[in-house]
Amino acid sequence: GESVGLHLPTLSVQEGDNSIINCAYSNSASDYFIWYKQESGKGPQFIIDIRSNMDKRQGQRVTVLLNKTVKHLSLQIAATQPGDSAVYFCAENWSTGNQFYFGTGTSLTVIP
Amino acid sequence: EAGVTQSPTHLIKTRGQQATLRCSPISGHTSVYWYQQALGLGLQFLLWYDEGEERNRGNFPPRFSGRQFPNYSSELNVNALELEDSALYLCASTAGWRDEKLFFGSGTQLSVL
Incomplete structure (x- = not known):
C-alpha cells in the first residue's frame, strides 16, 4: 500500500469549548469533500460534506x-x-470517478 | 434499513495463508469500495467495484483481489498473507459513482500471525 508511518495528530479540548480540526488535501482537481468520524471499533461515519463551488457549509453543531x-x-x-x-x-x-482519498486523521479527545 | 455489513468481524490467519472477506452493501447501492486501515493510520484505497466490474484499484500488489456479485455484494481476497497485511479492512457502498458519500461497514479485523 501507500501508507506512511505517521503519528496521528491529536487535539484535546475541554467539554463545551469549540474544536477546530484541520486538513490539507492533495489534489487541486478534487471537487467534493467529506468529513468522517471514526469511533473505536467502528467504521467511519459521515458528518458533513461540501462541494468545491462552496466555501462554507453548516450542519448541526458542525x-x-x-x-x-x-x-x-x-x-x-x-x-x-x-x-x-x-x-x-x-x-x-478526485474528479476521476467516485474515488475518495483520506487524510491521516486527527484524534480528538474531549476532557469532561 | 440495514447498513453495510461485513463478515467476519475478526479473522486470524498465519503467514502464507489466504483470507476472504465479505461485504453486503446497503440495499440499492451498486458501488462497493474496499479500504485498508493499518493501526493508527488513515484509510488506504484498495479496490472499487461498480455493477459487477472492477473500476479502479489502489497501489496494492496483485495478491489483493476481489469481485462483485450480481446482487452487488463483494468479496476481498488476500493471497499469500504477510504480517504487514494485519489491518482493519473496511467496505463502503454508494448509490451512484459520482459525488456520492460513502457509507461504511464496521470492518473486518484481520490479524496475520
Missing part, C-alpha cells in the same frame, strides 16, 4: 470550511461533547 487556494479544509465543532471524542478524517473525491 461547520466545514473550504479554502481551495491553499487546499485546506477545516471542521469546526461547536460546544464539544464527550461523545465527540473520536478520530476525524477528511476525504477528497
